[in-house]
Amino acid sequence: MTGKKAATILLAASLVASLAACSKSESGSSASPEASQVPSASTAPSASEAPVEEALQPEPGATLKIWEDKPQQSFVEARIKEFQEKYGVTVTFEELPPTDQVTKLTTDGPAGLGADVVVFPHDKVGGAVQAGLILPNDVFAGEVTAANAENAVKAVTFEDVLYGYPYSIETYGLFYNKKLFPTPPTTFDEIINFAKTYNDPKNNKYTLMWELQQFYYDFGFMATTGGYIFGDDNTNKEDIGLNNEGAIEGITFMKSLKDAVLPVKTGDVSGDIKNGLFSDGTLALDINGPWRISEFKEAGVDFGVAPLPSFNGKPMKSFSGVKGYYVNAFTKYPNASKLLAEFLSNKDSQMKNFEMNGTLPANKEVASDPKVTGDPTNQAFLKQFENSVPMPSLPEMNSVWGPITSAISDIWDGGKDVKTSLDTAVQQIKDSMKSSK
Structure with missing residues (x-):
């Protein structure tokens, strides 16, 4: 490993740690210490635990921006309206193709201009992590892992750490x-x-x-x-x-x-x-x-x-391929951003996304819903996905x-x-x- 690469990785690690600490102090969260640690991809919450979103609260005065593709705009705007009603956090939508987002985040992230929540194909995860651009999916790792297809979770994981909030497969x-x-x-x-x-x-x-x-x-x-x-x-x-x-x-x-x-x-x-x-x-x-x-x-x-x-x-x-949401490592509001990424990718959102856009869900429960399985075309792609290899x-x-x-x-x-x-x-x-x- 070159000195330059080592320095980059150390900087990214330091940044993630400092943001996690900031998240605790600003939110006044009552979550247990384990909730702020990065669990393994196989970690799942016990049935007796309170819902994570009840423990995690957005920072006071948080406002967010999300980058998404044009075809997803109607879905995202409908869901962020519900998100704002639930959490009191204003979210603005900015159109940007997923394939361009890592490149743009490389410059806009450190400058404080990047979106708080971004989306890109999973094969960009490794580069984004090594550049220190995204935060781990730590708080919701257990439930995201339990709810979504194994291949989808594996795709948005890098070096045994879950980063993404998967919402669609193809x-x-x-x-x-x-x-x-x-x-x-x-x-x-x-x-x-x-x-x-x-x-x-x-x-x-x-x-x-x-x-x-x-x-x-x-x-x-x-x-x-x-x-x-x-x-x-x-x-x-x-x-x-x-x-x-x-x-x-x-x-x-x-x-x-x-x-x-x-x-x-x-x-x-x-x-x-x-x-x-x-x-x-x-x-x-x-x-x-x-x-x-x-x-x-x-x-x-x-x-x-x-x-x-x-x-x-x-x-x-x-x-x-798997599309998922990711939290910008430079966001001023990591708690609110994690809540939004989870909200847009949870079971209800994946069902709504399928109904509005025909997006094939990563969520196992949605994928088995009669609305999805009733179409032979959907069945064929979902079956093939089970026999697929996520792009590295x-x-x-x-x-x-x-x-x-x-x-x-x-x-x-x-x-x-x-x-x-x-x-x-x-x-x-x-x-x-x-x-x-």
Whole structure:
């Protein structure tokens, strides 16, 4: 570890400690000392304990700002109105895409201009923590862990400390055209057999597509057979599993699909191209996410969604993402901010978010509610999420995307040897990680 990185981490630790102390003195909270400590992700409150929110109170005169995405505005504004009525804390909404928030918080946080509560994809957690930008989810850790899906909690945890307040999950599944597949295929053998008589590239007729140039989708093949990015559930950056036997087996199978199912180059399968083909009814199967549902409905496609098919006797895994709220480490009102983050992500909020926006819930009770399970599309994505791998939140993931994407291109487009290509990618990743230290 360099001196610069060590100093940054020490500063972040000091900042978290000082804010926690400030929170106690300002709120006059009657919570037990344990409530201010950071519990492990497996800690759960006992049935006899009073609700945490009764013990934690907002600081006198607290006013808050939240950054959120435009599609979430109606939901957030409805809930912050209820929050204000309950706690007497005024909250203002400011539109900012989640993918931009960590970058903006890096400058606006220390300057006192950042939102008190922010939201971003979970793979940004590691970088945000190491930069000292967010506070641990200490007070509500037990109930958040107990209420939400294990994969969702794991995704917003970094180095065994829970930071996030998860509220939605997403992964990809298999969209199928019901006119061509009245019943969705459950194995790749079925897909390969169908392609023998259906594929007609000259007339834009294809059996199956996914975004070949995006490792986000390709990863599912290697993960199914035992490949992984980092060891110990993507927490050990010293252990890279992108070229182990399982990864080689999975990518070898994927490579075989070029001749059998998808005879195109990686650059020929952009999102726009395949979405257009599925909307036109000439693409039978599309590996895609819930973000495309409205587009396909508007196109008038009679489609369904199913979990990904199996190959080599194993159900195909997928990458998954989790959105959650986080508390700005530089907030003047940490108690009020934690209460707001919990309020916007609790069971009632996740149900309202689903009803208003179709947001798939992280909360287990909401996910099992008939309102959610009554839709087969929701069922399919939730089932696939159970067989998914949360994207790594380690900052070292930035070193992975380029080399592994190049390796996939060499394998698919250039017919290069799978093991050699993956070995080269892993060495490039290790070199990049060393140079960034």
